[in-house]
Amino acid sequence: MEQRLALGIDIGGTNVKLAIVDSDGRVLADKSIPTAPERGPEAFSRTVGAEARAMADEAAVAWDSVAGAGVGMAGFLDVARGWVEEAVNLHWRDVPLADLLRSSLDKPVRVDNDANVAALGEVWLGAGQHAHTALCVTLGTGVGGGIVIGGRIHRGASTMAGEIGHIMVKNDGELCNCGHRGCLETLASATALVRHALQAGVRRPDGGELTAKDVFALAAAGDEAAKAVVGEMIHWLAVGLAVVANILNPDVIVVAGGLVNAGDQLMKPLSEAFEREALARVARACRLVPAKLGDQAGVLGAARLVLQDIESL
Ligand SMILES: [Zn+2]
CATH class of the missing domain: 3.30.420.40 (ATPase, nucleotide binding domain)
Structure with missing residues (x-):
């Protein structure tokens, strides 16, 4: 058969x-x-x-x-x-x-x-279809990344390519669990968002455990502290994506993870910040889109x- x-x-x-x-x-x-x-x-x-x-x-x-x-x-x-x-x-x-x-x-x-297979899935059937050079970044406990070029996963010398969560974007930033400071993961993961929101005094009205989704919802409802924390997270994410995009020159960046459900509240300011941070010709060639395939x-x-x-x- x-x-x-x-x-x-x-x-x-x-x-x-x-x-x-x-x-x-x-x-x-x-x-x-x-x-x-x-x-x-x-x-x-x-x-x-x-x-x-x-x-x-x-x-x-x-x-x-x-x-x-x-x-x-x-x-x-x-x-x-x-x-x-x-x-x-x-x-x-x-x-x-x-x-x-x-x-x-x-x-x-x-x-x-x-992260690599998720990127491959999105390029095959999801938000990255028809892309030649795709970066897929997943915002969760950490920040994961996968690179797909010509429909194939780009792995590098020791399968570590695409570890976007550990590019250093903030000098003397918080200590990351990889041992370095100021990694993108310490600034733009869902976990980091909640940690920073709690530090800024953001709380759920019902006193329940705060989630990243709550922080976005509170920001959308006008909570100033939540808005500031979300804005900061989006800024650092855009910086990280721009660093990688300037090297890869991707035609698409797919953003995945539960936070994507925030829709335009995340994607619109992220796209605007990305356009400011990346080289103009890099930004113009690149679509920044939410993942389609979910889990x-x-x-x-x-x-x-x-x-x-x-x-x-
Ligand atoms: Zn790190």
Whole structure:
């Protein structure tokens, strides 16, 4: 049988998303299962193998038609070997994940960083479609980044390309968990936004735990302290994007993460600040757009890792 399908596997700290995807990006079957990383990578891989086959059966997809599996996950990876050097959120270290999954799935397996596969997903089917040079930046606990050039992930020498969260944008800024000071992540992540809002005295009217979404909502409602904190965050994000854009000259920058739901409240001032900070010819060539695929970008991009290899055969 012609093998034109791929299994996408998006491993998060809590859940694993599985999807069987065809070469046009149609999802033929999908499901979400608990990650339960404490069982260890061997048991994890056996469960994924069993669940993926059961999912294919239920959707009447022949397992033989699945050419391979792509995996997206957070952590330091050796992509060439499919090895997890360290996944802090799963408490895994030195795991031959591609080998383990290959034996449980009986398919070739590709493993890549979550920000990279999300970027690939957005370029394939989402906000970055038709881009030649795309930067995808995800605002969450940290600031993640992925670069896709000519439809392929740009990984660099040691899979560290696109680590936009750790470019230094503020001299003598706050200490980052990477050990440096003033990283973009300390200024423009959702976590940083909440921390700075609390420092500025921003509070929820009902006394509940403040979230990044709350800070944007309070700013939209006219809370001066919240407005100032949001403005500051957008300024630093624009500075970081401009630094990278001046090097990459991308035709699109996709902004992803829950904060994108703020819509124009984020994207409009961000675009304006980006135009001020980047070289004029760089800014003119670049669309700054919100992500379209939401939390599906990772699993679709992971499937794409495999499908593009089939296409290039
Ligand atoms: Zn850092």
